[in-house]
Amino acid sequence: MKWQFISFAQTDLGLVRSGNEDSALTCANLIAVADGMGGHAGGEVASAIAINTLEQLLPVISDLKVDVASREDLFLNITYEVDSQILAKSKDSPELSGMGTTLTALSILDNNVELLHIGDSRCYRYRNNKLEQLSYDHTVMQELLDQGRLTPEEIIDHPQRSLLTQALMGDSGIDPILVSYEIKKGDQFLLCSDGLTNVLSEYEISKIIExxxxxxxxxxxxxxxxxxGAPDNITIIWSTVSDIKGNSEVIKIGAANE
Known part of the structure; x- marks a missing residue:
């Protein structure tokens, strides 16, 4: 493996929520954040399913004997397995019906990072002292922004700002896509749940990074x-792409580690 992630991750309950519905994973060639939703601890269960399912895939997508195209397909199609497990869990535990999760995952495959993204947890790349959002928010607000029906300023306090148009909920019917980005040495990536981006602007985030x-x-x-005020759970992964071999341990935080 030529490239790998050197990562630092942390999750926080925030100041309002009674439970943490976020889950995250870091290892040498994959980082991921999942933000769950649903009452009766459903969000915690759904995000943990997403991260634990990804973890089970790691031995295959880390196996350099498997060709890159096959590893890409496995990574892309993990969403169907997450959906299937969420649906099965909901049937076994009807009180969890309606639970779901976002999933934003970044995997190193050959000389590229591959972004798999569903929902509004975000992926940013930090290159040449510039923070650039790579993920696209699957939210009603983003659609209204794209249509020119709302301005960025009008979204800040909008009551429906977190209403998702895509999430893994057991029967999501989503056809996921992978977006590939060529790695440059020193590239850094920020993955986070919306507990960060709903509170801090990209300008504020950049200043703290600097x-x-x-x-x-x-x-x-x-x-x-x-x-x-931290009204929501906050989960953050900060990763640098390096050609220096570091810690390859798989680390999970949040609901997936409970």
């Missing part, structure tokens, strides 16, 4: 969100 060492970025971002 002012901190890699290991301090996630705690600094969470601290600033908490200063501003």
């Amino acid at each position: 002012a901190n060492k890699p290991e301090d970025i996630a705690p600094a971002l969470i601290a600033e969100v908490r200063v501003k």
